[in-house]
Amino acid sequence: MSEAPPLALPLASPRTKLSLQMRRHGAYWALILLVVFNLAATPHFASWQTLNVNLTQVATIVIVAVGMTLVIATGGIDLSVGSLMAISGALAPILFLSPFGSSHPVAGVAVAFVAPVLVTGLFGLFNGWFITRFRVQPIVGTLVLFIAGRGIAQVMTNGNLQAFKNPAFQFIGLGRVLGVPVQVILMLFLVAAAGWTLRKTLFGREILAVGGNEAAARLAGIPSDGIKRRVYMISGLCAGIAGLIVVAINSSSDANLVGLGMELDAIAAVAVGGTLLSGGQATVVGTLAGALTIQLLRYTLLANGVPDAAALVMKAAVIAGAVWLQRRGSAP
Amino acid sequence: MSVVEAKTDDRILVLAGRHRVLAALVLLIAFGALRYDNFLGAFNVSSVLRYNAMFALTGLGMCFVIMTGGIDLSVGTTAALASVVSAILSSYGVWPGLLGGLGAGLAIGLLNGFMVTRMRLLPFIATLSGMLAASGAALLIAHNRTVAASYETDFTVLGLGDLLGLPIPAWLAAAAYMIGSVVLNYTSYGRYVLAVGGNAEAARLMGLPAERVVFAVYVQSGLLAGLAGVLLAAQTNAGLPNEGVGWELSSIAAVVVGGTLLTGGEGSVGATLAGVLLLGLVFNILNFENGMGWISLSAYWQSVIRGAFLFLVIIAGAGGSGRRPGRLG
Numbered sequence: 001m002s003e004a005p006p007l008a009l010p011l012a013s014p015r016t017k018l019s020l021q022m023r024r025h026g027a028y029w030a031l032i033l034l035v036v037f038n039l040a041a042t043p044h045f046a047s048w049q050t051l052n053v054n055l056t057q058v059a060t061i062v063i064v065a066v067g068m069t070l071v072i073a074t075g076g077i078d079l080s081v082g083s084l085m086a087i088s089g090a091l092a093p094i095l096f097l098s099p100f101g102s103s104h105p106v107a108g109v110a111v112a113f114v115a116p117v118l119v120t121g122l123f124g125l126f127n128g129w130f131i132t133r134f135r136v137q138p139i140v141g142t143l144v145l146f147i148a149g150r151g152i153a154q155v156m157t158n159g160n161l162q163a164f165k166n167p168a169f170q171f172i173g174l175g176r177v178l179g180v181p182v183q184v185i186l187m188l189f190l191v192a193a194a195g196w197t198l199r200k201t202l203f204g205r206e207i208l209a210v211g212g213n214e215a216a217a218r219l220a221g222i223p224s225d226g227i228k229r230r231v232y233m234i235s236g237l238c239a240g241i242a243g244l245i246v247v248a249i250n251s252s253s254d255a256n257l258v259g260l261g262m263e264l265d266a267i268a269a270v271a272v273g274g275t276l277l278s279g280g281q282a283t284v285v286g287t288l289a290g291a292l293t294i295q296l297l298r299y300t301l302l303a304n305g306v307p308d309a310a311a312l313v314m315k316a317a318v319i320a321g322a323v324w325l326q327r328r329g330s331a332p
Numbered sequence: 333m334s335v336v337e338a339k340t341d342d343r344i345l346v347l348a349g350r351h352r353v354l355a356a357l358v359l360l361i362a363f364g365a366l367r368y369d370n371f372l373g374a375f376n377v378s379s380v381l382r383y384n385a386m387f388a389l390t391g392l393g394m395c396f397v398i399m400t401g402g403i404d405l406s407v408g409t410t411a412a413l414a415s416v417v418s419a420i421l422s423s424y425g426v427w428p429g430l431l432g433g434l435g436a437g438l439a440i441g442l443l444n445g446f447m448v449t450r451m452r453l454l455p456f457i458a459t460l461s462g463m464l465a466a467s468g469a470a471l472l473i474a475h476n477r478t479v480a481a482s483y484e485t486d487f488t489v490l491g492l493g494d495l496l497g498l499p500i501p502a503w504l505a506a507a508a509y510m511i512g513s514v515v516l517n518y519t520s521y522g523r524y525v526l527a528v529g530g531n532a533e534a535a536r537l538m539g540l541p542a543e544r545v546v547f548a549v550y551v552q553s554g555l556l557a558g559l560a561g562v563l564l565a566a567q568t569n570a571g572l573p574n575e576g577v578g579w580e581l582s583s584i585a586a587v588v589v590g591g592t593l594l595t596g597g598e599g600s601v602g603a604t605l606a607g608v609l610l611l612g613l614v615f616n617i618l619n620f621e622n623g624m625g626w627i628s629l630s631a632y633w634q635s636v637i638r639g640a641f642l643f644l645v646i647i648a649g650a651g652g653s654g655r656r657p658g659r660l661g
Contacts, residue, residue, distance in 0.1 A: 021460040056445065060461065061493050061543065063343075077456075079581070104624070130634055130646075132645070134646060134647060136646055139456075139584075140584075140646060141401070141586055141646070142638050143584060143585060143642065144643045144646070145639065145640040146581060147581065147582075147585060147635050147638050147642065148635060148636045148637075148639020148640060148642075149636070150634025150635055150640070151632055151633065151634065151636035151637075151638075151639060152636055154630075154632035154635070155630065155632045155633060155636060158630060158632070159630065159631075210406070215374070232491075256636075260577070264405075264460055264463075267457075271457055277454050277456065277457065277595070278454075291522065292447050307472070307476075308470045308471070308476075309467075309469075309470075309471030309472040310468060310472060311465050311468070312467055312468030312471065313464070313465050313468035313472070315464055315468075316460075316461040316462070316463075316464035316465040316466075316468065317461070317465075318451060319457065319461050319464070320447055320451065320457070320458065323453055323454075324451045324452075324453060325455050
């Protein structure tokens, strides 16, 4: 069904220019339209509070979607991110509530920040190893940890809710620096770092080359398996950070719920943002715009009295519509 | 069908895979029968079949979709939507409940087929939208609540009744698999499904109605998910708008365990059924093991074990077919 996208930019005829514009900037236009509509229709929209609410809610999706963008840029997909979030979310409270964590509060919190993210990074590396070593389709390869990962988190906590109050740890979800929520700063930092990596570094070029035409990339001497392992590891690291933020916001960790359905939200954000799902072309800033569009759409509908269930249907229409428009835009 | 014949190699591998799954299933059943007293008792057999019939139906639909090289993420929420619709209609009788659920599944299947073939969306994105749409529709129709099914009509017999000693859901699933197997192996539609999955472009150039075949598999998957939803409503006496989370990925896992490749072009209906039963029995055996009192594994281990199981199956399969040059993930 999928047609391989051209790796190089097509020659700039007016038509392709327009279509490229559409694909690149469709999410931005949608975002602008939503903002304009809200300024006109939604009372009290133009306020710092609205901005903060929306950015805070979207931060975890964007953080996961940043890793997902890199994975999708190689032509892969990562279904395990939600389960990995549950693992890091379950592990952090276990660490700072442990005897060690209680007797050494500072070291306990430091370990609770670092260790869970490293663990999910290793799980991500496992995904990459599995997919490259056995030539498994990414959707199947990451299905293993999608299923087993949440189980691991549930087994670690025995399925119990871990409630806690630890201001130092919860800084990552509730803290503010100069009035800006910490997770929003983290989100912007990761978007910038990944965007820069993709555009300006050799690693970024190699990611796109592997996604554009793997056989050619390999013939050109690019270690495609190594590149893939690294992007899945990055995706695992991002999911780990997002898991920490979610439990910090909730003051509790529920392995049954943390990150549930996140894989699809993240993929939707990437797709709406204009990254080709078949790989080879990717935009991290577009992913941010895609996630914001979906978030703002939901906010708009809820703020104007549309029930949440109807908002789901609208979300479905927007995802299908956005990708359809991009497809039309990219057709020769 | 030269497309199919040219893949004799693959078919042999599929055959080997099919027998491996069957062998694993037989071993697991033998293990259970020897180890636990009531494992093959009427009650256990009946409840395992009754419960897994729903997953067998969604797995069958998924199997056909995957054979064309696609994927259907919407089966779980479609079943939830169908359970709501059929629960509401169950007060008018068995048939309205059944047809209502099937109709709901048909609607989502048509939507998915339209998005994949007409709008040319990747199946993953198209059925992701279908999944959200079905979930939203289910919640809207049910007003975010569980809907009680009617006790006054015989509707719940569909889920709770027995026929000749076996649960009615098991009969329905068995019938669906019989039909599915015949369709896949002995009809032109079945050959087209495999041909399209093997190489869509070649199939189109040969003049096969590739688009219509792809459209049909999504409709078929929607109908089967709808039937699963009817069984869900009849078994629980309720329409459950929030049910079905994760069904799509369990169904994909069952198909993969059954040895059907996600790249399309090959597959087996019977092995998919074996895959569904294998994954279902893992949970059942875990329960029995806990009942023995030697160990006490929480129910949460079942996901870990299922994941590990999937991992092993893939590794075992990769030895045969995964490392051929040119077949990249």
